[in-house]
Amino acid sequence: MKILVIEDDQEIARQVSSALRDVGYAVDTAYDGEEGHFLGDTESYDAIILDLGLPVRSGLSVLESWRKDGRIMPVLILSARDTWREKVTGLRTGADDYLAKPFEMEEMLARVEALVRRGAGQSNPVLVCGDIKLDTTTQKAYLKNETLSLTSMEYRLLSYFMHHPEAVISKTELSEHLYEYDADKDSNTIEVLINKLRNKLGASCIRTYRGRGYQLTANV
Amino acid sequence: MFKSSLQLRLILSSLIWMIASLVLTGVLIVSLFQGHIEKRFDGQLNDHLEELVAASEISPNGQLDLTWSPSDPRFNRPHSGWYWEILENGSVIHQSNSLLMATVFPMGQQTDRFFQTNGPSGEEIRLYSRQIAFPRSADRFVFIVAGPVSDMEDDIHTFSGNIILVLSVLSCVLLSMIVLQIKYGLLPLKRLTQSLSQIRSGDLEKMPTDFPLEVQPLATELNTLLEYNFTLLERARTQVGNLAHSLKSPIAVLMNEAKDVPGEKGILIRQHLNNATDSITRYLNKARIAGSSRLLGTKTDLGDVAADIKFSLDKLFDQSRLEISLSGMEGLMVRADPQDMEELFGNLMENACKWAKNQIAISGSSQAGQVLIQIEDDGPGVPLEHMNDLVKRGLRLDETKPGTGLGLHIASEIAELYGGQLDFFTSPLGGLGIKLTLPQVL
Numbered sequence: 186m187k188i189l190v191i192e193d194d195q196e197i198a199r200q201v202s203s204a205l206r207d208v209g210y211a212v213d214t215a216y217d218g219e220e221g222h223f224l225g226d227t228e229s230y231d232a233i234i235l236d237l238g239l240p241v242r243s244g245l246s247v248l249e250s251w252r253k254d255g256r257i258m259p260v261l262i263l264s265a266r267d268t269w270r271e272k273v274t275g276l277r278t279g280a281d282d283y284l285a286k287p288f289e290m291e292e293m294l295a296r297v298e299a300l301v302r303r304g305a306g307q308s309n310p311v312l313v314c315g316d317i318k319l320d321t322t323t324q325k326a327y328l329k330n331e332t333l334s335l336t337s338m339e340y341r342l343l344s345y346f347m348h349h350p351e352a353v354i355s356k357t358e359l360s361e362h363l364y365e366y367d368a369d370k371d372s373n374t375i376e377v378l379i380n381k382l383r384n385k386l387g388a389s390c391i392r393t394y395r396g397r398g399y400q401l402t403a404n405v
Numbered sequence: 406m407f408k409s410s411l412q413l414r415l416i417l418s419s420l421i422w423m424i425a426s427l428v429l430t431g432v433l434i435v436s437l438f439q440g441h442i443e444k445r446f447d448g449q450l451n452d453h454l455e456e457l458v459a460a461s462e463i464s465p466n467g468q469l470d471l472t473w474s475p476s477d478p479r480f481n482r483p484h485s486g487w488y489w490e491i492l493e494n495g496s497v498i499h500q501s502n503s504l505l506m507a508t509v510f511p512m513g514q515q516t517d518r519f520f521q522t523n524g525p526s527g528e529e530i531r532l533y534s535r536q537i538a539f540p541r542s543a544d545r546f547v548f549i550v551a552g553p554v555s556d557m558e559d560d561i562h563t564f565s566g567n568i569i570l571v572l573s574v575l576s577c578v579l580l581s582m583i584v585l586q587i588k589y590g591l592l593p594l595k596r597l598t599q600s601l602s603q604i605r606s607g608d609l610e611k612m613p614t615d616f617p618l619e620v621q622p623l624a625t626e627l628n629t630l631l632e633y634n635f636t637l638l639e640r641a642r643t644q645v646g647n648l649a650h651s652l653k654s655p656i657a658v659l660m661n662e663a664k665d666v667p668g669e670k671g672i673l674i675r676q677h678l679n680n681a682t683d684s685i686t687r688y689l690n691k692a693r694i695a696g697s698s699r700l701l702g703t704k705t706d707l708g709d710v711a712a713d714i715k716f717s718l719d720k721l722f723d724q725s726r727l728e729i730s731l732s733g734m735e736g737l738m739v740r741a742d743p744q745d746m747e748e749l750f751g752n753l754m755e756n757a758c759k760w761a762k763n764q765i766a767i768s769g770s771s772q773a774g775q776v777l778i779q780i781e782d783d784g785p786g787v788p789l790e791h792m793n794d795l796v797k798r799g800l801r802l803d804e805t806k807p808g809t810g811l812g813l814h815i816a817s818e819i820a821e822l823y824g825g826q827l828d829f830f831t832s833p834l835g836g837l838g839i840k841l842t843l844p845q846v847l
Contacts, residue, residue, distance in 0.1 A: 197657055197658055204661075265649050266649065266650065267653075269713075269744075269750075269752075273713045276717045276721075282720065282721060285653075286654055287657035287660050308725070
């Protein structure tokens with residue numbers, strides 16, 4: 186799962202990104218509206234955290250142009266502007282949630298988690314696929330109720346699969362949602378990761394469709 | 406009364422000069438006509454006299470004889486007012502039949518002039534006498550012709566009557582023209598008043614700019630004032646917004662950093678940061694309230710506001726869990742700043758959403774110039790003895806829920822600024838019911 190943080194206050198951007206990474210997200214950061222708009226337009230994100238008072242281009246105009254271009258990823262506005270007029274405008278423009286600064290990091294994480302989940306079409310915070318369970322609120326994965334020990338990359342991969350169970354997902358899509366913008370995207374590493382995950386979950390959980398991608402399935 | 410209406414003032418003053426000038430005109434015309442009639446009457450008397458003179462002949466014995474009598478039949482009708490007489494050395498030698506042997510010549514009067522006197526039956530007559538000398542007689546003859554003044558007066562009366570009638574009709578026409586003219590002339594003022602009341606009721610944002618030269622400065626000045634008020638409010642809100650932005654971001658950073666500070670120190674820092682946040686939120690929110698029902702040109706449809714807030718809350722809270730229903734809110738108008746109403750409804754409805762299990766019901770109605778809105782939820786509710794504490798600043802009846810405890814406090818402050826109020830009751834839904842009353846715009 187990959188999140189884009191657009192925030193001009195470097196300190197807040199750093200805190201938010203590190204909190205998001207701590208709970209298993211890949212995070213890209215943009216410090217002005219133009220850069221943020223470009224990233225949101227060209228990369229695939231599972232959620233975007235957007236400040237309104239941005240340099241170069243306002244958050245509202247960025248959001249507006251995304252929505253006009255049919256980009257439907259969930260957007261959480263994180264702003265010091267907390268009047269209802271501003272909330273209504275932001276939400277009417279197409280934001281999915283609005284959090285006013287100062288904020289509790291836990292609340293922000295909970296809201297992002299809910300947005301990501303709803304964006305993937307999941308309503309329950311505990312995702313289930315066969316014997317595999319993923320509690321998105323605690324970031325813990327279970328196999329037959331046994332806690333799984335996963336590296337952060339393995340967790341990201343499993344989390345993406347669990348958000349889209351039974352779907353055939355291409356390697357490109359996986360790497361888009363697993364790696365941060367400036368990371369070295371070697372497609373081989375996806376295969377390595379898949380293999381590691383298969384070792385922990387059981388080989389039949391993840392099917393390979395040659396030329397199309399991978400599928401996490403409950404029908405073992 | 407003269408002071409109270411410009412229109413009446415103008416009409417009354419025009420009426421005065423109009424009547425004065427018409428009366429003067431009437432008097433002038435009548436007196437001119439009178440002069441003219443007198444002249445004609447005198448001419449008539451003169452004609453009759455000359456006719457008499459022409460008929461006179463001195464006989465060889467020095468007597469004055471009349472070869473014919475004046476033809477006018479009025480001289481033969483007794484006491485008709487038309488008389489003639491010829492005197493010789495002061496005694497009557499000939500006279501008209503109408504005199505019936507009486508005399509009209511007042512003794513001691515001078516000749517060769519017109520004058521008025523009383524006739525034999527007491528009627529007023531105008532009389533012309535002339536002394537004439539004949540070649541074959543040494544005597545002096547005085548010729549006198551008289552006609553009734555009433556003949557002349559009848560003409561003048563008829564004429565005056567006509568003149569009065571004509572002038573009256575004229576004055577009526579003039580009066581209605583004046584009224585029309587004044588009304589037309591004052592039309593822009595009436596429009597000014599109308600525009601003003603439209604601005605008051607919020608139907609118009611600013612004064613039109615197509616007033617006549619004399620009125621336009623007033624409208625322009627008013628627009629400047631309105632705009633000034635508006636920019637003042639906007640500027641204050643922008644400043645507050647900027648202040649909020651510049652304060653809240655660092656506080657957010659500090660709060661997140663402070664989480665990792667262990668022990669007493671961490672608690673102290675977090676506590677003070679929380680206090681600072683509360684104060685900032687409270688005072689910034691207060692500073693943003695326009696809060697005056699005397700603001701010109703503001704009107705808010707509460708239906709729109711509630712719909713906007715519902716839209717937002719549906720997104721902010723899990724829509725599958727909560728259902729917000731609005732009823733009777735359409736077209737409820739209050740004279741209030743829309744942003745203030747958004748804050749008011751946002752705080753009240755958000756509070757309801759925080760506590761509700763599944764259901765929030767918002768219903769509006771209006772009666773006796775008041776808008777009445779009830780916001781109810783099916784949450785745990787508030788015990789009666791605590792209801793009065795709800796609007797206390799910073800008081801949180803349940804510390805486990807997130808929030809500053811400022812929402813209801815700010816809401817009640819806004820309601821009071823607009824002359825309304827908040828009352829609390831236990832809703833039939835089970836939770837808290839809030840009754841909000843605000844003065845309505847009709």
